Amino acid sequence: MKRKTIRVISWGGLGDVLLTTPSFEALKKQDPSCKIIIYCTSKSHMEVYRHNPHIDDVRSNKFWPNIKAYFLSYFKLAPFLIPNYGQIFPSLFLRKHATEIIAEEIFRVKLDTNKVQVYLTAEEDEWAKQKLAAYKKPVAIHITSITSKNQMWPLEYWEELVASMPDHTFLQLGLPSEQQVKGAVDLRGATTFRQGMGILKHAHSFIGVVSSFLHASSAFDTPGVGLYGSSSDIIWGHANNINLNKKLHCAPCIDYIWRSPCPYSSRCMTGITVAEVKEALEQQLRHRQVIPQDNRKILQISGV
Template sequence: MDEPKTILVIAWGGIGDIVCLSPALLALRKRYHEARIVILCENNTPCELIKCWNGAYTFSIKEKKFKGFSGKIRLIKKLRQFYPDVSVMNAIGPSFRSAFISVLSGAKIRIGKSVRGKGFLNTIRFPEYRIHEIDANFEIFKYFGVERTDEKPFVQIPEDSFLFVNRWCKDKKITPKEVIGIHPGASDKNKRWDKFSELIRSFVKEGERLVIFGSEDERNYIETIVKDCGESLSYSLDPVNEPYGQTSVFSFVGYPITHAAAMISCCKLFIGNDSGLSHLASALCVPTITIFGPTSWERGRPYGDKNIIVKSNLPCSPCSWLGVGIKCKLFECLKEIKVEDVYKQAVELLNR
């Protein structure tokens, strides 16, 4: 293969998938340091996160200007103006859609997954890798000369996000590395552990201060959880009834993902479900506890030696490799995980 001048990376999935793609992207940049790298993201939020990296040009399929039929034509024109020599998808993307986008981009070499023959438009096809997502991405990138490196997941946070968080913490009288970060939500409701209220009460009882994270879509769900705790919830934009210095639980919900990343980096511990923010915390070297239920921890656990996985030992768990097609209605795998199990692991991590 000749040295490509432009490489198109089609990055499917959410925040966690982008974090899992980051080591392979670093290796790609080192291998083809003269090439232009274009990253097409499936969703806007992970796109905002990776836009901070100056190693590539990044945009999202779901930008407003790409909506509707005319928007799709605009997207095709934008892809073709880069004249990509090679297109490649990450490990979790759909076979046919990726191949179709690659064809429309004009890429001559199209590296993509082929499951049940759906990747027939690709010129180089790879199977469904049943290994960790980071390892799978490296296997894929080997197809055009990118060797495995010891690169770790990375997150590049803009300076203005750190400045915002510094002001926010000062306003709330929060000292960095004093608080525990909690994310009770997940984009897929089937991944949500339902005992976070009890866990929050356990921490508050011991005098800990917590910051609750979530997207704007999760606001109502998170408010319900914190109200169940019986504790005062301090909103960053709303008036409160008591001094911040006495508040135990703070809300950091609905902020841009780069602000959330900066705030997570200030936590001494992070606890969440199988979701993107857990991967984000791990990439920021924050000790992380991730609660797994129906999805595969072998594929999607956060990388690093400061992480602990909490899961049940039911023989039916996990019942989904990619987190799709979950047919279970009982979710005993999550219900079986006790508050004491998570709290004990948290104390262990804090004491390391």
Template sequence: MRLKRARSSLKKSKLLTDERPVEAKNRRSLYNNRLISVFKDEPTGHVCIVRSVGGIGDVLMITPAIRQIKERYPLCKVTLALDRHRTRGDIYYELLKNAPFIDDIIDARLVKRKDYNKVVDISSVCMPYERRDLPSRNRIDIFSNSLGFVTLDNPLPFFQLTDDELEFADIFFKEAVQPIGPVIALHTASNDKKRSWDPKQQLAFIRKLKATILGVKFLVFDFNRFLFTKGVPEDMKDYVFDCSTVSVRDMAALINKATLFVGPDSGPMHLAGALRKPAVVVFGAIPPEARINHYESHTAVRMDELGCIGCWYKPCPYNLKCMKFLEADRVLAEVLLRLR
């Protein structure tokens, strides 16, 4: 079964998710709700934490605070309510299904306040703080503050691979990749165009790294067909493996097995952070310190010389030049440093 799954991962790509951006409206502002006071009177209380928007990264970035709740109040019960109905393969549940500090994971549409001692909705707590005129704050910290913690004992997101998933990655590498040098896990695009590196530059990066390092190979996660619109180019088929059909957990296993992760500010980047996998991350509109300051394994590459850099969510009047004109050589130089 594991061998079949590993070999089938090279089949024609399908989208990993069917996520759509959702605007958070009519939500309470940050710090309106706190959990900690509940447990002082009711240490066995049942709380529900709601995050009905966002993506893989947000789901992972919530986990440090929830883990700390359970460590401080081990007798309590924690239910996490997520957007489970708009994602293909129920990937948010899949990410956290083996988290020992979460008692239940439900669809955010099914929350009934009467079933809990406290319900805290953190769906819109981040946006008020994500502006260019304010100091950059990591969402890990924003989530933890909104749940009652000033600091975290361990700010690293939770993600735990199973023995089966580790074996899947071993088989895939042995049967398909057959590495003779470093293996780069390349995620091609975020769900947001403002965070996605230009595909021409990505192709140039792949070819230049191949010409520089003997035996380098690439695992490419191109779920939105952003890079390989017509499949892997003929001249790359010997060293580029399209892994866009794998599940979210098998993707994590392959990232974990790879030498280095390269990609934009995205869910897979946060998986690499949770796994402590070295990473080179391409940034533009989003300040790096707002995403990777808790990931000691990660380094950022961006065009700091642009006056508009770090604009957050404002519409771009410059045709996304921070992503379009970020040269392959700049990312290549950082990757070569990390591969030394």
């Protein structure tokens, strides 16, 4: 019998790519003989899928522009699956996790777990340990949402939080173009995305808005704090985090206004106080002390 081949074109931002990862294990469990090939639209997408044992091949998608592939797949003219779950406006019509939406609505498979999957090599793991060894009680942070500025917590709140916890070292991950948090160790642009994920794994905790790093923290059970406003924590939240959400009547609005400015000055985010975030972070730090890192499930493979 001919082996079934599942061809997937990666789609969206890094966070969306991470949210597809539980589906591949489920596809292999459903049909162990199937072959999964991922065509990536960027090198950063390939970084997410690297070393994933449930994927048979990861290829560059530069010869298949997104629009062409999407058009042909939409009209069933090409054998590709595109996990563009955003087109069904999930926060308007669904109340289940994004990983489940991708699995059930696009890949037609049921998940055993909606935990994001990232596979670090032993060398990558050791690099992160050595990097964090220089810092006292490291807490990783990511303050930027590329999807929408409506999802961002005010910079002055971040700086007040950092100043209020001098016994901890806050490590700011992200791109050089993102705003810098005064008082935090500036790692913007200083690491690859995979190195950043290694830092997430070994940091004492993590705080972030809805972004790729928040989703990546799920892979390592890092106890963190997620800040939600225009996005739904039901759809994009993770069990390893305390998810803070003011639950205003106008939220979640991401599928209504997307990148348009919030007419209410993003009260869903500005309403999350520094005291609330600090209390949640301290609770997670205590949780980390109760469950040492060595006792957590480690997603890691031998060096390649």
